[in-house]
Amino acid sequence: MAPVKLGLVGIGKIARDQHLPSLSRSDDFDLVAAASRNAGVEGVANFTSTGEMLEAMPDIAAVSLCMPPQARHQVAAEALAMGKHVMLEKPPGATLSEVEHLAGLAASHGVSLFASWHSREAPGVGPARDWLKGQRILKVTVTWKEDVRHWHPGQDWIFEAGGLGVFDPGINALSIVTKILPFPIWLNEAGLTFPQNRQAPIAADLGFAGPNGETVKAEFDFRQTGPQTWDIVVETDGGTLTLSMGGAKLAIDGEDRPLPPEAEYDGLYARFAALIAAGDSEVDLSPLHHVADAFLLGRREFTEAFHFDPPAGS
Template sequence: MTTIAIAGFGKIARDQHLPALRENRNFELTAIASRNATLEGVDNHPDLESLLAAVPALDAVALCTPPQVRYTQAVATIEAGKHVLLEKPPGVSLSEVEDLIRRAEQKGVTLFATWHAREAAGVEKAREWLSTRRVTAVDIQWREDVRQWHPGQQWVWEPGGLGVFDPGINALSIVTRILPEAFFLREATLEVPENCQSPIGATLEFTDVNDTPIHADFDWRQTGPQTWQITVETEDGKLVLDSGGSQLSIDGERIIDGEDIEYAGLYQRFAELIRAGRSDVDVAPFRHVADAFLLGRRQSVEPFIE
């Protein structure tokens, strides 16, 4: 059994990582590193440095801290000879992630950059169905209420916090998985609150080698029911992934209506990678976000008030 610790015990770690680990027989959660939270029944430490020093026999660490501090933590964990699971996004820059790949390979440990939305119930079936079809148009609608998912978390508005791309990258992780052709950003508009450094809304226009129009609309201001929908038009019919990918319909017929299995799938994959002595670091979704910040026009909007 692989012993594992969680660094950063916030909402996502408590709601998603903890239950997934408790249900996975490949792992034993033995420690937590967090400045503000503790967990009964395991060793608790105020930071990752003290955790690594106190628990030398630890096998792996799941880094659930904000991306701005994750590179230094990942380096320390890798140098200590531990396997590393990175919450999304894998860092604040592509250069950081590339260096982590090199370090993990040199040290002989597993590095897993996770994209939990790819584990949603309908995603792989969608990929299979689209793999033999010509895509003619794609529409992505990804709208959330930031106050619900990141209450009081200022880091999401700072450089490296990604703003609305924190959820939007989930949509990009699905689309980069299911579409049969690579696609590229052509233009983008980023709506940035006057008192923030990262966008609260974004509109993106992509295309592929076949000039297929791929439109994405990300917004962090939606109240009430949340919208996580991807519609793919093909020459042979229309595919819709809804509820973040857990529901799949083709030509109006519901094919899959699955439960929340995303983080269970991540830890199953992490266990497989550790056994095989391999890493999995796909930066395609992150690269699209970097392109948006590089090519996007900034539009100032009203201040964000928590």
């Protein structure tokens, strides 16, 4: 089949770091245009809005949306209504109901909607899921700590309402946990730490329960400097499984298992192409459900104000 003509929307850090390199390697998609208010992509047609792009280039069959989640629903709805397939960066939206609305639009217009979770494509996730199928799981411990200044330099949107704060990376951990565990979990306790000057948390401590007494504890923090920590440890009656480096490394009882190189976004675009070819959609909202539950149930405390740059006069 000929490559699907694709437009990329939102040319920021994640688009440049991940989407553009993967699209350059893809045989399934032909990147023909980009839409962004403040940036462009060399070698393709560039526009300042998605509507302008799709009106000027009606042969675009699919769009991949990389802008912050607060702005994504309107753009996705417009593209779906025009009969375009849509891939959503994670998290798929600012609310559950808006993503559910998009799923309905995709179905009614006969196009594919893909709510992507890039961390599920980490090389250790599939093997971890397969190994855990034969084990009785007792306890899961998640430690996800990174430096927001490094990964989101100056991106104030992440601490605005709908930006999710520390749940922007934390939802990656939840996407892995919900993929590898062979049973559902539900939140039963949460503590959220908000900077005094921000609308989204900078740290979170979560507790979940499983159907047979299993426990899941998760600690997220956006203030870690130095080495970053993205670890999931699963204790079972048959040994201990450890996913580290965000799922790029897998060990059983301390022994590393061989894995292929990391290629998360290559996997996402291959999956998007398969969905389009099959006429299907994939909209798993379980990680976002857990984040929403944390905001509903979480005890809130406040810490010192957070600034990307030191305040004037400090």
